[in-house]
Amino acid sequence: xxxxxxxxxxxxxxxxxxxxxxxxxxxxxxxxxxxxxxxxxxxxxxxxxxxxxxxxxxxxxxxxxxxxxxxxxxxxxxxxxxxxxxxxxxxxxxxxxxxxxxxxxxxxxxxxxxxxxxxxxxxxxxxxxxxxxxxxxxxxxxxxxxxxxxxxxxxxxxxxxxxxxxxxxxxxxxxxxxxxxxxxxxxxxxxxxxxxxxxxxxxxxxxxxxxxxxxxxxxxxxxxxxxxxxxxxxxxxxxxxxxxx
Amino acid sequence: xxxxxxxxxxxxxxxxxxxxxxxxxxxxxxxxxxxxxxxxxxxxxxxxxxxxxxxxxxxxxxxxxxxxxxxxxxxxxxxxxxxxxxxxxxxxxxxxxxxxxxxxxxxxxxxxxxxxxxxxxxxxxxxxxxxxxxxxxxxxxxxxxxxxxxxxxxxxxxxxxxxxxxxxxxxxxxxxxxxxxxxxxxxxxxxxxxxxxxxxxxxxxxxxxxxxxxxxxxxxxxxxxxxxxxxxxxxxxxxxxxxxxxxxxxxxxxxxxxxxxxxxxxxxxxxxxxxxxxxxxxxxxxxxxxxxxxxxxxxxxxxxxxxxxxxxxxxxxxxxxxxxxxxxxxxxxxxxxxxxxxxxxxxxxxxxxxxxxxxxxxxxxxxxxxxxxxxxxxxxxxxxxxxxxxxxxxxxxxxxxxxxxxxxxxxxxxxxxxxxxx
Numbered sequence: 001x002x003x004x005x006x007x008x009x010x011x012x013x014x015x016x017x018x019x020x021x022x023x024x025x026x027x028x029x030x031x032x033x034x035x036x037x038x039x040x041x042x043x044x045x046x047x048x049x050x051x052x053x054x055x056x057x058x059x060x061x062x063x064x065x066x067x068x069x070x071x072x073x074x075x076x077x078x079x080x081x082x083x084x085x086x087x088x089x090x091x092x093x094x095x096x097x098x099x100x101x102x103x104x105x106x107x108x109x110x111x112x113x114x115x116x117x118x119x120x121x122x123x124x125x126x127x128x129x130x131x132x133x134x135x136x137x138x139x140x141x142x143x144x145x146x147x148x149x150x151x152x153x154x155x156x157x158x159x160x161x162x163x164x165x166x167x168x169x170x171x172x173x174x175x176x177x178x179x180x181x182x183x184x185x186x187x188x189x190x191x192x193x194x195x196x197x198x199x200x201x202x203x204x205x206x207x208x209x210x211x212x213x214x215x216x217x218x219x220x221x222x223x224x225x226x227x228x229x230x231x232x233x234x235x236x237x238x239x240x241x242x243x244x245x
Numbered sequence: 246x247x248x249x250x251x252x253x254x255x256x257x258x259x260x261x262x263x264x265x266x267x268x269x270x271x272x273x274x275x276x277x278x279x280x281x282x283x284x285x286x287x288x289x290x291x292x293x294x295x296x297x298x299x300x301x302x303x304x305x306x307x308x309x310x311x312x313x314x315x316x317x318x319x320x321x322x323x324x325x326x327x328x329x330x331x332x333x334x335x336x337x338x339x340x341x342x343x344x345x346x347x348x349x350x351x352x353x354x355x356x357x358x359x360x361x362x363x364x365x366x367x368x369x370x371x372x373x374x375x376x377x378x379x380x381x382x383x384x385x386x387x388x389x390x391x392x393x394x395x396x397x398x399x400x401x402x403x404x405x406x407x408x409x410x411x412x413x414x415x416x417x418x419x420x421x422x423x424x425x426x427x428x429x430x431x432x433x434x435x436x437x438x439x440x441x442x443x444x445x446x447x448x449x450x451x452x453x454x455x456x457x458x459x460x461x462x463x464x465x466x467x468x469x470x471x472x473x474x475x476x477x478x479x480x481x482x483x484x485x486x487x488x489x490x491x492x493x494x495x496x497x498x499x500x501x502x503x504x505x506x507x508x509x510x511x512x513x514x515x516x517x518x519x520x521x522x523x524x525x526x527x528x529x530x531x532x533x534x535x536x537x538x539x540x541x542x543x544x545x546x547x548x549x550x551x552x553x554x555x556x557x558x559x560x561x562x563x564x565x566x567x568x569x570x571x572x573x574x575x576x577x578x579x580x581x582x583x584x585x586x587x588x589x590x591x592x593x594x595x596x597x598x599x600x601x602x603x604x605x606x607x608x609x610x611x612x613x614x615x616x617x618x619x620x621x622x623x624x625x626x627x628x629x630x631x632x633x634x635x636x637x638x639x640x641x642x643x644x645x646x647x648x649x650x651x652x653x654x655x656x657x658x659x660x661x662x663x664x665x666x667x
Contacts, residue, residue, distance in 0.1 A: 009355050033352075189338070190338070
């Protein structure tokens with residue numbers, strides 16, 4: 001289910017929040033309504049954690065993570081790191097990495113199984129990504145852009161990429177990532193997909209400028225319409241009921 | 246996977262050059278130069294193509310022999326041609342960026358407001374580079390009639406309340422997720438009430454920040470009974486836009502207003518541009534120690550008020566009344582802010598509507614209180630040391646086209662000289 005919202009009149013929701021299947025990070029300093037929309041949607045399923053990274057609010061673009069772990073840049077202070085370690089579930093490993101390219105959210109696009117990385121990332125960082133996040137890492141570009149984390153929003157069920165991605169690139173990436181991909185826009189024609197929205201396997205948050213068309217594309221590619229956190233249980237229940245009909 | 250293994254933390258002794266302060270300033274200079282490459286420094290010559298019905302796609306280039314580069318980091322002068330265009334729906338993102346802080350950091354229906362600006366193609370101008378097709382917007386100027394976006398009578402207002410409820414009820418029954426329901430409501434209602442919401446929020450915000458009781462009453466009057474005669478003047482631009490563009494820009498606006506009075510298709514639209522009052526919301530820097538008096542300077546060299554936009558000083562003097570209130574947004578200068586609201590009368594722009602003898606002009610200024618310790622000229626966010634000599638005579642001397650235009654306008658404020666302040 002996709003929700004539209006904005007952070008202080010700014011529609012770039014993916015900059016101020018980070019959503020995964022195991023937790024959700026939200027920037028501090030926004031109005032309470034921003035925080036409460038996340039809370040309403042995510043309720044008791046996953047923890048919603050307010051934080052800053054390096055004293056900034058652009059946490060969505062600075063960190064990269066999935067249900068296994070979270071990578072934060074070297075600019076993260078010790079207090080913030082401790083706060084994250086305390087607030088996130090124990091299964092999530094929080095690791096601060098020393099990397100020249102410190103905007104990890106712009107450099108890394110990942111889901112729970114596979115990650116795309118900036119071509120200039122250190123080899124050590126690539127190993128860390130594979131270790132901490134438990135993913136297979138591919139160095140790729142998207143529509144000629146090396147900032148793969150900005151121009152691609154990825155979950156276990158689908159992905160949305162830069163609108164100018166060619167068909168060949170789409171096929172190649174789709175094979176690598178093993179998920180269906182679609183080239184589209186968010187926030188009324190903005191090409192920076194990951195800055196305009198944040199998504200996990202059952203819900204998405206988009207900027208309030210997102211048109212109905214864009215929203216329907218998002219809902220269909222990420223398969224959000226029928227998705228629920230306890231989808232597996234429901235599916236089993238339906239199959240049980242069907243047997244009586 | 247052993248995430249708890251301590252990786253040897255090597256000290257980053259040989260840090261990459263991008264992290265050093267030198268590299269940061271070099272990068273800053275480089276980006277400033279990039280901006281300059283798109284900014285005009287000199288050699289604008291005018292060739293204006295007005296069409297009689299007010300649609301001005303003119304090319305405004307002004308000759309200036311004494312180009313004065315106003316920033317210490319300028320290395321060369323670049324030429325750029327600016328052009329004025331009618332607002333288009335494609336300009337959405339550019340206009341939205343410019344109007345972002347229109348109401349401080351208040352959360353309101355900004356997108357709706359931008360849509361209103363863009364759909365009024367007859368009155369309003371956006372400034373872009375002439376040749377390139379990119380969406381880089383440098384300025385937007387428009388005048389919106391406050392009364393036009395109001396529900397006209399009580400029945401309309403009731404309809405505005407009830408119809409969404411009815412629609413929601415209807416769609417509740419059918420299998421329709423909340424997304425589609427809201428969108429149907431929105432699309433059906435957009436011509437009825439979506440536009441109005443942003444204007445309502447704007448009016449409520451202005452009323453809420455005005456702390457002077459007598460002015461609140463006048464404001465209420467302006468927003469309700471006299472709303473049809475009030476024009477909200479929206480003028481936003483990038484900070485370092487060359488000031489030579491301003492006279493043609495404002496000329497274009499007032500020209501378009503007067504042409505709209507004659508040329509709009511319906512009677513109602515024509516009347517909606519007969520503005521008797523202009524309301525301007527803008528930001529200024531106000532010295533912390535200045536206690537509301539704007540006429541005199543303090544004993545030292547610091548100015549009590551700095552105008553972010555040069556023409557605001559002129560408007561300020563001419564306004565009927567004004568008030569200010571502090572801004573909550575932290576600007577680059579990290580100083581407090583307060584906003585003025587000014588109201589004028591006897592404005593010098595009556596050439597737009599020659600049938601009205603005088604106007605009242607209302608201003609809302611946002612001011613940023615300068616730090617008393619730091620000299621007022623320090624903040625770079627305010628392009629303060631701009632040599633601004635804007636007068637009709639000057640431009641005529643330099644060969645600019647006030648004289649060459651078909652419509653003579655004797656009412657232009659003359660000799661608005663805001664001298665170079667260092």
